[in-house]
Amino acid sequence: MSGKHFNVHEVGCCIKYFIFGFNIIFWLLGVAFLSVALWAWSEKGVLSNISSITDLGGFDPVWLFLVVGGVMFVLGFAGCIGALRENSFLLKFFSVFLGIIFFLELTAGVLAFVFKDWIKDQLKFFINNNIRAYRDDIDLQNLIDFTQDYWECCGAFGPEDWNLNIYFNCTDTNLSREKCGVPFSCCTKDPAEDVINTQCGYDIRGKGDIEHKTFIHTKGCVPQFEKWLQENLTVVAGIFIGIALLQIFGICLAQNLLSDIEAVRESCLFT
Missing domain, CATH: 1.10.1450.10 (Tetraspanin)
Structure with a gap:
């Protein structure tokens, strides 16, 4: 048993704790966004009367905080716990979820370029x-x-x-x-x-x-x-490319850690 326990901890610590540290920042930001959204709804009395959510004819900015905060919270939680506990399921969930978000962003960008008049x-x-x-x-x-x-x-x-x-x-x-x-x-x-x-x-x-x-x-x-978009096209494009690279980097790190975990588990089975 002690030999197997030692092998489990041969998973690359650098990648493991980098993913953990990186995601805990996003998890805390997600908590902050959700807290602000719930506080705003509390101030407007929405939490005491949930049916009032549908009363607003326009867009409630609080929804933006809720959606962004919820996604960041789920992703950060899966990445943190998955890396810390070397949980294959959570790491796969983190990779797939991040990949879906990246694909949706890419699709939205292409559709926005093709259907510019419709977007307008x-x-x-x-x-x-x-x-x-x-x-x-x-x-x-x-x-x-x-x-x-x-x-x-x-x-x-x-x-x-x-x-x-x-x-x-x-x-x-x-x-x-x-x-x-x-x-x-x-x-x-x-x-x-x-x-x-x-x-x-x-x-x-x-x-x-x-x-x-x-x-x-x-x-x-x-x-x-x-x-404004035409004048700041380089900045906007740079931001989107930076976000995309961070997502790809996160997926690669998670997949690398998953490979290490699977390799260690396989070595444990043959020892």
């Missing part, structure tokens, strides 16, 4: 759907404001897209003070202002084109995103 239409639909739900969720509101402020845009293809929102549309039945306006994130920044004027977009769409160009961004977020 879906992006427009996604933004407009979230414009409708702008006031329904604080996280969604902050996400839209950040997007419009960062890319200096307004709406999907222009400020008039805010007619889709019940608080900003220009219909006669709209009694909101924000009627015919846009959110403050659509406004152009005044370097002299230290405090954000949250009322800068009031009534702006009821005025002429000169006021539009002076006080708010007139370009939509879809064309601005395309412009």
Whole structure:
């Protein structure tokens, strides 16, 4: 028995503990993402009323934290325990799961390149759907404001897209003070202002084109995103290639460790 126990520990320690250390970072990050998501839902009262998940008409950014955190948690757990305990099943699960994610990313990249116009239409639909739900969720509101402020845009293809929102549309039945306006994130920044004027977009769409160009961004977020993507194509491509290489590296290390484990077990059977 002692001889077999010694042989089991002949598995490459360097690879074993490198995989363990690498994955424990991802596991902890997964825990952090899940914690933030659960805290956000707790603050919004979703955890006490699960049915409210379906009430939001637009995209809840908390879902992004939940999905990313969940995937990182599962992968990190499988990689950590699989490497530490030399568990073949968990290491195979880690390799296959990571391989599936890599394949899905590669497929998504190819499809995005081939169906660029369809992606553009879906992006427009996604933004407009979230414009409708702008006031329904604080996280969604902050996400839209950040997007419009960062890319200096307004709406999907222009400020008039805010007619889709019940608080900003220009219909006669709209009694909101924000009627015919846009959110403050659509406004152009005044370097002299230290405090954000949250009322800068009031009534702006009821005025002429000169006021539009002076006080708010007139370009939509879809064309601005395309412009940003073209200007930062090298950086974006570098990030995706780096992520892909890390995934391939993780799969190779896990497979290498699996080979060592199988070799040691086979040697144990013949001793």
